[in-house]
Amino acid sequence: MPIRRTRKKSSAIITLPTDTELVGIVFHISPASNYTIFPEYAKGLHAWFLNQVRQTNPELSTYLHDGESEKPFTISRLQGKFLSNDAKLQLAADSNYQWYVSALSSRLVAWMADWLQNLPKTIELHNAPLQIKSVEIAHPATTYKKLLENKKAKNTLSLSYISPTSFRRKKHHFPLPLPFNIFQSYLRRWNDFSNLPVEQDTFLEWVDENVIIQRHQISTTRVPGGKRGLVTGFTGAVEFGLGKEASKEPEYVNLYRALGKLAPYCGTGHKTTFGLGQTRLGWLIEEEKIEVVSPQELLANRIAQITEILMSKQKRTGGSRAISVCQKRAAIMARRETGESLQDIATDLDIPYETVKTYVKLTRKMLAES
Numbered sequence: 001m002p003i004r005r006t007r008k009k010s011s012a013i014i015t016l017p018t019d020t021e022l023v024g025i026v027f028h029i030s031p032a033s034n035y036t037i038f039p040e041y042a043k044g045l046h047a048w049f050l051n052q053v054r055q056t057n058p059e060l061s062t063y064l065h066d067g068e069s070e071k072p073f074t075i076s077r078l079q080g081k082f083l084s085n086d087a088k089l090q091l092a093a094d095s096n097y098q099w100y101v102s103a104l105s106s107r108l109v110a111w112m113a114d115w116l117q118n119l120p121k122t123i124e125l126h127n128a129p130l131q132i133k134s135v136e137i138a139h140p141a142t143t144y145k146k147l148l149e150n151k152k153a154k155n156t157l158s159l160s161y162i163s164p165t166s167f168r169r170k171k172h173h174f175p176l177p178l179p180f181n182i183f184q185s186y187l188r189r190w191n192d193f194s195n196l197p198v199e200q201d202t203f204l205e206w207v208d209e210n211v212i213i214q215r216h217q218i219s220t221t222r223v224p225g226g227k228r229g230l231v232t233g234f235t236g237a238v239e240f241g242l243g244k245e246a247s248k249e250p251e252y253v254n255l256y257r258a259l260g261k262l263a264p265y266c267g268t269g270h271k272t273t274f275g276l277g278q279t280r281l282g283w284l285i286e287e288e289k290i291e292v293v294s295p296q297e298l299l300a301n302r303i304a305q306i307t308e309i310l311m312s313k314q315k316r317t318g319g320s321r322a323i324s325v326c327q328k329r330a331a332i333m334a335r336r337e338t339g340e341s342l343q344d345i346a347t348d349l350d351i352p353y354e355t356v357k358t359y360v361k362l363t364r365k366m367l368a369e370s
Helices: 042-056 058-066 106-118 179-193 200-210 244-248 250-266 294-312 320-337 342-349 353-369
Strands: 003-007 013-017 022-031 035-037 073-075 082-085 088-091 097-103 122-124 129-142 157-165 167-169 172-174 211-224 230-242 279-281
Touching: 013 106, 013 129, 022 106, 022 250, 042 058, 042 073, 042 106, 042 122, 058 106, 097 106, 097 129, 097 250, 157 211, 157 250, 167 179, 172 230, 179 200, 179 211, 179 230, 179 250, 200 211, 200 244, 200 250, 211 294, 211 320, 230 250, 230 294, 244 250, 250 279, 294 320, 294 353, 320 342, 320 353, 342 353
Parallel strands: none
Antiparallel strands: 003 013, 022 097, 022 129, 035 088, 073 097, 082 088, 122 129, 157 230, 157 279, 167 172, 211 230
């Protein structure tokens, strides 16, 4: 089989078969100094990655940013030791951190293989340059067809959700690992990128009837994210199994197993291109691999607190518009309190600078009066 070779900065070689459709890589990175970063730093990693694509393939970058289909990549948040600094995060000088990037389509894999041959020396994360020490394979290069081939796999499937994971349901976040939601999430990616599409409704009906949760250990948390400021998600581990009637549809049993193997590549739920929904095979709780998010939770709690104060001052509190406006103003105010600049907030939320400035002024006045 033809082999595409790429070089790591450490001079080791990453080899990707030319038919690769799925791969996950991990960057080992280190800051030269202590750097303070904001809890929503994953947006900076997202922007840096898209800019890397844009520099050599603008058309692909536009598709990744604006395409209406599922996104053919995921990124993680940084994994490693953080120093807590109120509602901020501090990267420790010379400490090692890991950053995961996965590609879900042959088109993106082809770009990534070339990119890895000429990586920049640093990841520029908003005034916190991170030196790339090395890069290696995290999730093996494979194809969607190969995920279907292991028909002797067990029907018990354990998955660990190491960063907050959530779904969208009726315009709200839904932080529960119901089998229907879990496998719908994976099937959407499968149907978009595998060239082996499956009729969604009938498979998900089978999932609803036959996939069961055998055990779980999860907790919920709120983290900053989105224009409304907060995302409620779950972390932990879940063990899925199949009921007795499941074997009547062997093709669906095989797809269920394949989607489980797809999970580490595609992540789970929404906002997987901003570090949420990071998923691993196996029950990893005992190994303490669940992401620590206390500074993010601190900011999320502050957003919720400000939202409650703003809502108490609304003359009409029943409408969704009032809630949305209060949440947006609260998110802006809480981020400003951490020291984030008005311009950065305006750019991130795609809101005019003067509007953000006015929101902060009005919110600060309301807080002073409360």
